[in-house]
Amino acid sequence: MNIFLHFRDLIYQQVQNKYRGMFALEDIKVEYPRNSQYGDICSNVALIISEKTQKNPKMIANTLQRDLQYHDDIEEVSVEGVGFLNIKVRLKFWHNFLREVLILGDTYPEINIGNGEKVNIEFVSANPTGPLHLGHAKGAIFGDSISNLLFKCGYNVTKEFYINDGGNQIENLTRSLEIHYQRLFNKDVELDQDCYQGQYIIDLAKELKNKHEDQIKSFRDNEAKAFLEEFAVSNIIQTIKNNLVKLGVFHDFFTSEKRIMEQGKIEECLKLLKEKGLLYSGLIKKPKGQYCNKLHQKEQVIFKSTLFGDDIDRVLIKPNGAYTYFASDIAYHLDKVSRGFNNMILLLGTDHIGYKKRITSAVSALSEGKAKLDVKFCQLVKLLRNGELVKMSKRSGNFIELTDVIDEIGRDALKFGILSKSSDTLIEIDLEKLKKQNKDNPIFYVQYAYARTESIIRRAKDIGVNIHYTLSHDHIDLSLLDSTYDISLIKILALYPKILLSCLSTLDPHKITYYLYDLSCKFHQTWSKGMKKEDIRFLIKNNIPLTHARVLLAYSVGLVIKSGLKILGIEAIKEM
Secondary structure, X not given: OOHHHHHHHHHHHHHHHHHOOOOOHHHOOEEOOOXXXXXXXXXXXXXXXXXXXXXXXXXXXXXXXXXXXXXOOEEEEEEEOOOEEEEEEOHHHHHHHHHHHHHHHHHOOOOOOOOOOEEEEEOOOOOOOOOOEHHHHHHHHHHHHHHXXXXXXXXXXXXXXXXXXXXXXXXXXXXXXXXXXXHOOOOOOOOOOOOOOOHHHHHHHHHHHHHHHHHHHOOOHHHHHHHHHHHHHHHHHHHXXXXXXXXXXXXXXXXXXXXXXXXXXXXXXXXHHHHOXXXXXXXXXXXXXXXXXXXXXXXXXXXXXXXXXXOOOEEXXXXXXXXXXXXXXXXXXXXXXXXXXXXEEEEEEHHHHHHHHHHHHHHHHHXXXXXXXXXXXXXXXXXXXXXXXXXOOOOOOOOOEHHHHHXXXXXXXXXXXXXOOOOOOOEEEEOOHHHOOOOOOHHHHHHHHHHHHHHHHHHHHHHOOOHHHHHHOOOOOHHHOOOHHHHHHHHHHHOHHHHHHHHHHHOOOHHHHHHHHHHHHHHHHXXXXXXXXXXXXOOOOOOHHHHXXXXXXXXXXXXHHHHHHHHHOOOOOOOO
C-alpha cells in the first residue's frame, strides 16, 4: 500500500461530487507534516479548490473536516493555517499497514508502473582506449541503479554499452601501442601528441611482445596495423568489463560502433532520412554570434534537425565523404528502435550536454515520434588526496584507475558516496571519510542498521522467538506496537513507496540514499533508547507477545533497507 495515494484517493472521493472536473487527482498533495504534533498526514486540497472556485480555503477545509472525520482510518481531522488539512490516523491503520509489508516481504512495495514495457538504458560507453577511471564510475553506478529502479517498478530493462571502436581515438590507440612496442626493442621512437602514455599501454605492449612477436614479424604493414588495432581494442574492452565486474555492474549487451558501420546501418539510416525529406546538400549555418566564412566551406550532407527542436542542422557526411560521429550514433539508435525499444535512456557526461537536442531530434525523426529518448547527464567526480585534486587523463597516464579506488574504500562505499547526490551535481569523494566505521560514513551506518536487524532476529531465538514461526502466524498481536518509537518506525517504512516513485519520475535514485540513512538513524535511535528503557526494547524476556511484534518490526526495517540497497547495487551485510 502507498499510504499517500490511499489518503489522496480518500480525500478526492469526498470532493469530486462538488468540484468534479475542476482539478486533477494529481493536484492534491498528501504528505507527512513537518511537525508531527499536527498529525500524521497533511494535505493542500482546500487551497487547490480555493484557486479554482475563489472561495475561502479555510471554509472549504472546515467542510472537508466534517466529511472526513468519520472514516474508519481516521481518528481526528483538524484545520491549520490558511486551510491545510491535518489528519491523525488510527493506530490500527499503521498496524494493518505493517501487516501488509510482512505479507509482501521482499516484494514490498509492489509498483508495476512499467507493466513489462521494454526500456533500453545505455551507460558508461567509455572509449576503449584504457581502463575505467573514477569519472566513468559515476555513469556506471547511476546507470546500474536507474536500471534496478526501473526493474523494481515493473519495466523490462536492457542495459547496454556502446563500444566506440571507430574513429580517430582508435587510430591514436593503435599508434600508441605500436610505438611502445617498438621501444621494447630499444628503438628511439617519439610519442605523438595524441598518443596514450599510461602504464596500461606499456603493459599491453609487453604482453604483445611476449605472445605475438614472431607472428608480428611475418605481417605486412597493413596486416600488422589491423592486428595491433584488434589486439589493443579487444584487450582494453576485456579490461573495462573486468573493471565493471569489480564494481558490481553488468551489461546485457556490448554493441560495437564498428559492427554498426560494417552492417550498413548508417546507409540504412541515411536512406530512411532521405525518403522522409530530412536531408539536403549544402552549407551548414553557424549558431548566432559565430563568424562564418562560406568561401571556405564545402557542401556537406546535412540533417534537418532544426525541424525537431535542435539549434542548427547537423552534418552527417563531410565534404570528403566520411561519416560524422553523429551519423554512426543515430544509426545506432535506429538499430535500438528496430530491436523494439521505443523507450530509451542515455547517460552522458556533461561535456556532451550540447548533444541532447541533436540526438533526441534524430530519434524523433527516425521513429516518426513513436520512440522516446531521455538523456541524463552525469557531472564530474573529484577525488581529493592530501588536499590536492587528482587530475585524470588517459593520454598523459596521470589518472587514478577505478580498481584502485575500489581496493582502497570498497565498491559499496564508492557507490553510496556517488549516489548521495543528483547525477548532474559535482561530487567530491572523500576517501578517508568513506573508510571510517562510524556515523560519519553513511554507508557503514546503513549497513550496520541492517546487520543490527539480523542480530535482533538471531538473538530472539535465545528467548524462544523464532522469526519463521512469527512470520507464519498472522495472529501475532501487532497492536502491542503502540509507543511513539514503534509508530515512528512504521511511518518511515510507509514513506518508501513515495521515495521510489519520486526517484522514478526524475530517473535519479539519490533520494534513496537519504531515505535509507534517515531510516537507519531512526532505527539506531530506537535501539539506543531501548538500552535505557526496557519497555521499548526489541527483545523483552518477560514480555514474549510484545517481543514477537517488535521482532517483526525489526524484520520489516531490514526488508526495506535491503530493498533500497539492492536498487543502489549495494550488498546488505548480515554481520559486521
